[in-house]
Amino acid sequence: MNAFADGLGALLDVSVLLYMLVGLLLGFLVGAFPGITATMAIALAAGFTMTLEPVQGLAVLLTIYVAANFGDRVPSILVNTPGTPASIATTLDGYPMAKQGRAGLALTISALVSAVGILASIVLFAAAAVPVASFARDYFKSPELFALVVFGIAVMIGISSKSMLKGILAGVIGLMLGTVGTYAATADQRFTFGILELLEGFNFIAVIIGLFGIAELFDQLLTHHQSKVRPISSLGRWWPNRAELKQTRRALAVGTGVGIGVGLIPAAGGDIAGLIGWERARKVSKHPEEFGKGSIEGLTASDTASSATLGGSLTTTMALGIPGDSVMAVMIGSMIIWGITPGPNLFVNRPDLVVSITGIMVIATLLSLALSLVRMRGMVKLLDVPQPYLWSGILVFCIIGTYATSNSLSTVLTMLVFGVIGVLLKRMSVPPGPIVLGLLLGPLAEENLSRTLAILPTRPFLEVVSPIAIILLLLAVLSIVMPAIRNARKPRGKRGALADSILDDEIAEVAHAREELDAEPDADPHPVKETEK
Template sequence: MSPDLIAGLTAACQPQVLMFLVTGVVLGAIFGALPGLTATMGVAVLTPLTFWLSAEQGLAMLLGIYSGALPAGGIPAILINVPGTPASIATAWDGYPMAQRGRAGQALGINALMSGGGQLMSILFLSIAAFPLATFALSFGPAEYFGLALFGLSLMAGVSGKHVLKGLLAGTLGLALATVGLDPMTAYPRFTFGISDFLDGVSFIPVMIGLFGFTEVLIQIADRHDVHEKPAIGALGSVFPSRAQWKKMLPHTALGAVIGTVVGVIPAAGGDIGSVVAWEQSRRVSREKQSFGKGSIEGLAASCTAANAAIGGAMTTMLTLGIPGDAVSAILIGALLIHGIQPGPLLFQGNQSFVFTLVFLMAFAAVIGMLLGLIGARPLAKVLRIPGPWLWVAITLFGIIGSYALNNAVVDVWAMFVAGIVGFLLRRAQVPLGPLVLGLILGPIMEANLRRALVLSRGDWAGTLSRPIVLFFFVATALSLLAPLFKELRAKRRQA
């Protein structure tokens, strides 16, 4: 073992450093579990505190928050169908149905295990291939981002379930909403009705809280006729998956880890995109496609792994290039600079032991988060025993607080309510909401980058779209749209 490695490990193992790490993970779990409070916010609020700590202690706390928030974001997603962070949207797709069927304990257990596992695997990728991954990240120009977003949009059909046409309509609505705000190229206001609150567009997190949380409350109220008699869900299920379940989940976990890390490495693309892409790819390769979205442990494993693997990806970009891989790493760079540590290629030459310290801290944080999640699974799952009316009030209250806390803006609370009511009406009309969310996340990325790509190629579509990575995404998009068609044709031919 190199002396740098040992020095790095020793620095990470100091009792005080570990204490700050645990504190960070717990704080992060609180920020992550409350919808509207994000890891970004937690890290930003606590950064000034770390100025008075040593670099290792400060970073331990911040990395703890970062790693603790994402697995915790899956908890409300599983229990009440409200993702705690955008990265846990796909967790809700399978986790919530599982909890509704009396397997909440297991869903929370898988969330804790796979989240920690995802982060550990991405750290492993980081330690063996940091620089190749970083080079890959830089090759992403506007055209490549467009390709990635387009590929993401092709998932719309997959997350629509039985109602593909209605799903596509919802997706189009999401894309249309994504055009509100300043035009990304000319900065001309679009659909703002002269209200400056709309200049930055529809804020995504309040809409997400509304569409998932408030919509769910309204639907349960509308179906409430038997609520007084029906006991709340009693069974919680065992926390640990069985051997057979492990075997079933492992390939999907590996897939989630790879997709999550690669998407995380790309600047400005993180766990939110990574986890939905992983969910859809895992659905595609699964033998039990029909169970996805209805409580599939494979889907849950893939999305949880990918959401957290994105952390390792984002850290790779930050450490090797000195550029933020996501909003949290942007703040981490600032915190490192305060301590006189410059992230970037020079760090690997001048201060290698500190890089190892960071890597070990992230690995420890993943393990601590995993343990906390496992210990907390059973007590937390008891949320489901809370009678409906109490839960509805609590979800609505948290929704209001979370939406406001994001930007300290009342307009976001209104956005939450409107999104909730619209979501309720859409769900009543059997319109799936997943595609709408995809449209909102991917719309701005797709539009701005297509237009940037066309500026770069001076309006030449063919030149832009034939770059290798872009072409790869195009082929993947086409395949993902055509695959079901071919399969049907083949089945018909066999019958004939």
């Protein structure tokens, strides 16, 4: 009861609400601007929140996380461009609906079902976080913790990589970066080359802002070309009628189930959940032929599924210390700076945080929903903001945010160097996720492997290494081997990361539906058709 009261009490501070409003605004903006991902925004905001109390900081970061999940649907529906990767599946039916003159309806339904998905997943977090953490605390010793880290990195590699070898290399690079600095057990210095700033290792925030923020920005600078794409401006009717709401039921249930399940898998995010949810809902729909042509069911399934990952992702992050997605990897870095280490002991030592986090997520969802239902018309204009303003603003805030973490300009240089490395790796299809995870979890893996190897000679193998550890290690191997086999079976031209291959069987039908749609007369006076090269 005390934990409940303490957790709620922390939210009653008016400053928390103010920070949530800041997060709400930032989240919506980053969601609405294609190219700025929630990971980038959270990495950026990490610099701003360094000096805040943990609950205040969580209020900003979690609200950005939630609000970006609403804002990113706007460009998906109006411009056929996902605001963040989590809304990729929204384009499948959201954009066709907009082309049919039902953009307002698509935006409203998307906001409503996203809110339902997030709230359902928060129930899971509230109910499961403490039991999962308690289980992990009781049964996870050094071998299990090492296996868990290996499993987390392996899943990230399996999910995010087009080439497993490049993914493995990325994970190893991250682990290598994690060895820079002073070795805690013996105080020996490793790879510091006499540089004072490297004694404590690489500044995690500088690395993630470099890899996720600067690298993404540089990639946009490299590939940007003038475009005449205009958002669809004829929004039509806003509120769904009873029959339309009834259509969403089945897809809502499927999407929520898929989203919660995918969210619990470390490293799997909203992009994968959205695509799987859309594909599953299509399979059980009475009108599968309408999917990809502006189906309310399709839109509902994709948006509910991608939104419902938030709670699961939060659960694995906070209760096990293994990031549920790339956003959560960044969040862990910020929490460590505040003196909170996510993992099995977090909720046992601070059960009030479960209540605070649940409260923040619920309030953030309701605020985002409210803002979604009133701000749509204004958001359309935001899509016209010239890129130079965005790019220069992002860059300067990345620099200042990174500097604020250490008050040292060497950190800014670290960020810039990792930005350049990040864009080079991106151009080589090497995913940044495993690097960040390796850097973050490397010291934990080393410490627990070291303890395990020290105990092993003294006791029987199965007494030291439990079935949990063996299962986790087997799952880790499968996480890399299965996608590799799946890719190897495909023609070379069709190989890709997991998110790229979920709709392999449906992609031809969706493309055909799009062609049919393009052939029809437009309901919108400013359809998005041409792009000036």
